Amino acid sequence: MSGIFGETDISAMLTDLLAADGAVEVTLGSTTVTGLFDRDAVEIFGVDMATTISEELVVHVKAGGLPGLVSGVDVTVDGAVHRVTKVLPYGDGAMLRIALAR
């Protein structure tokens, strides 16, 4: 197997993960795809005083699967509505990294 996954490999892996409850549904408008949701603690500010603790909410989806995906739109991730704050290519660009706000 090549070190770089193709579109078919990604779709199959996301489908398997969704079936195993390791992925979530991501909906924009009338389109629903499968994504990988992460929630990481991050530290912000903190020049003089201690930092503030926040969370970075990110979902990864296959590139090109969500028409109209841009910063500022609302998406539903695992049943909860989030606002898209960033859309970035992930890895070789076959997937997208979408930063979210509650």
Added chain:
Amino acid sequence: MLAMVAALTAGRPVGVPAPVRTRLESPNADQLPALTVYQGREIVSPMHEPRDGRKTRGVVVRRALDVNVEVLAIAEAGAATPADAAADPTMAWVVKSLAAAGTFSGLAHDAPDEVGTVFAYEAKEVSFVRAIMTFRIEFSTLTVDAEALK
């Protein structure tokens, strides 16, 4: 510093957090808004120019202490208040209460002088705003004892 914290505490409106002196703990988003008072920079200068041939600064020195007041706030999702306005109610209280405090019962020469504010923003799980307001407080002490006010 104690007098400033007291001035910011007494009679504060609903929604304005209790001030903390020199916060060393990291708050989470659900602990905001937060209000912190801490010392920034102190400039010490002689009351008079030194005379020829003397190195002494004199008996009394003038101190200008820059005190920072940090306001941390968040803009809740879907709220009508944008991030840049989320800190406004607390900032307005800081200006009013410190102006009303005057000389802190004679501890300072004058009321705190508002120097300026630096704003910063972050968009994570929610939108954050941080405003660091700087106030200059001038007072005089003995040169050899910073606690002996003059």
